[in-house]
Amino acid sequence: MAQTHGAVDLSQFASNNSENPREGQHVDPAGSDDFANAGVPMSATEGSEVVPGPFICDASEDTFDQVAETSLKVPVIIDLWAPWCGPCKQLGPILEELAREYHGRFQLVKINVDESPQLAQAFQAQSIPMVVALIGGRPAPLFQGAQPKAQIKPLIDQVLQIAAQAGLTGKMAGEADARQADPRTxxxxxxxxxxxxxxxxxxxxxxxxxxxxxxxxxxxxxxxxxxxxxxxxxxxxxxxxxxxxxxxxxxxxxxxxxxxxxxxxxxxxxxxxxxxxxxxxxxxxxxxxxxxxxxxxxxxxxxxxxxxx
Incomplete structure (x- = not known):
């Protein structure tokens, strides 16, 4: 039976996505049929808006509905990770730093695969860390494995460009998240x-x-x-x-x-x-x-x- 969470039918991850990238391999989201034919609802194209919520948040199987709904207004970058994963600990702070730098132009959602195995299975997470973009409820895998900031930033820029073309120009408000505060003096x-x-x-x-x-x-x-x-x-x-x-x-x-x-x-x-x-x-x-x-x-x-x- 297809596992569904709110606006996103998670069965589409298994059927409509291109193959998961190998570790260290990037996917150009501009080449994804899922993104090219996203079919974003009209409500997502009615202009920019400030969307309540933090720049960075955790999600689980119980709260994925909200993630899917957010992706109809603001692009979402999903980080699939686990506490025992060394590369995850290396990648996580880089993604959080980028989320702060982009100041709400996308929401970073962190999913602990140990606590949400059904989501890990739905995203076909064969190894972690795995990073996936969600635009208008449609997913596309970006890369697997720890990557340097300089290689991740252009991918996020492409995601934002595709989201803008689909009319998703919202911005997260950024409240209630201590991690979004810039720690630099x-x-x-x-x-x-x-x-x-x-x-x-x-x-x-x-x-x-x-x-x-x-x-x-x-x-x-x-x-x-x-x-x-x-x-x-x-x-x-x-x-x-x-x-x-x-x-x-x-x-x-x-x-x-x-x-x-x-x-x-x-x-x-x-x-x-x-x-x-x-x-x-x-x-x-x-x-x-x-x-x-x-x-x-x-x-x-x-x-x-x-x-x-």
């Missing part, structure tokens, strides 16, 4: 604005100044310094081959494969002389501070302690 926002403008040297100077002048926030601003430094390195490393192991470690990290970056640096530390070992150790500690994968950091720190002591 005004100083951090200023530094990141310089980064986005390509003014990396000026951004580094400002970040280092914040670190010097705010010892009580040393961890926060050291992470900011590291972030700008890495952006400078990645810019300088563009076009370089992978013969330099530090360049390769950066590329692994930037691509979202943090454990492989950590493994590479740990192997270098294990077989290097003192001076080189310290250089690799400092780079590893920097990546620890930037990491969004606490489980991988914990394991790598344990290995580092065994190597050094």
């Amino acid at each position: 005004e100083e951090e926002k200023a530094v990141e604005a310089l980064m986005e403008a390509g003014k990396l040297e000026e951004a580094l100077e400002q970040a280092q100044k914040l670190l010097r002048n705010s010892p009580e926030e040393a961890a926060r601003y050291q992470a900011l310094v590291d972030k700008v430094s890495m952006a400078q390195r990645l810019h300088a490393e563009e076009g370089q081959d992978d013969s330099d192991p530090l360049v390769l470690a950066d590329k692994f990290f930037q691509a979202g494969n943090e454990p492989q970056a950590f493994d590479l640096l740990l192997s270098l530390i294990a077989k290097s002389a003192d001076e080189e070992r310290d250089e690799y150790r400092q780079r590893l500690l920097e990546l620890f501070r930037l990491s969004r994968n606490p489980d991988a950091v914990k394991l790598a720190r344990q290995r580092l302690s065994r190597l050094l002591f």
Whole structure:
């Protein structure tokens, strides 16, 4: 029997969708027949409106009705995850950060597959994390596996463009969700604005100044310094081959494969002389501070302690 939840007949996931993407593979939603022939109800095309609800919310089988209804006015990005899933913990904060940055132009809905197995089955979630777009009640899988922010943002932009063409130009009001509050200080926002403008040297100077002048926030601003430094390195490393192991470690990290970056640096530390070992150790500690994968950091720190002591 088809499992239905409100405005969405979940049986369509099994019959009308294209095949689920393999892990790391993206789907261009513009090529989805489901989106091209969405058949959005007239009520969803009557102009922009502010839709009550948070930018980020959790949903289950009992509350999916509301998610489906929201998708008739505002595009929804669904994150299928589980507490035991390491890549899920890496991807989740990135999606939440994007939801805050887009300020309600889409709603991020997080579904714990352990608590909602019927939804996981309906979305054909063969592996997690899995991210799906829902526009006008019609789904399209976007990608599986942890992906870097730089690769996710263009997909969301495509989803928003398709939603606008279908007349879904609403915006979430954003109330009653502590996670939507931007955790950055005004100083951090200023530094990141310089980064986005390509003014990396000026951004580094400002970040280092914040670190010097705010010892009580040393961890926060050291992470900011590291972030700008890495952006400078990645810019300088563009076009370089992978013969330099530090360049390769950066590329692994930037691509979202943090454990492989950590493994590479740990192997270098294990077989290097003192001076080189310290250089690799400092780079590893920097990546620890930037990491969004606490489980991988914990394991790598344990290995580092065994190597050094």
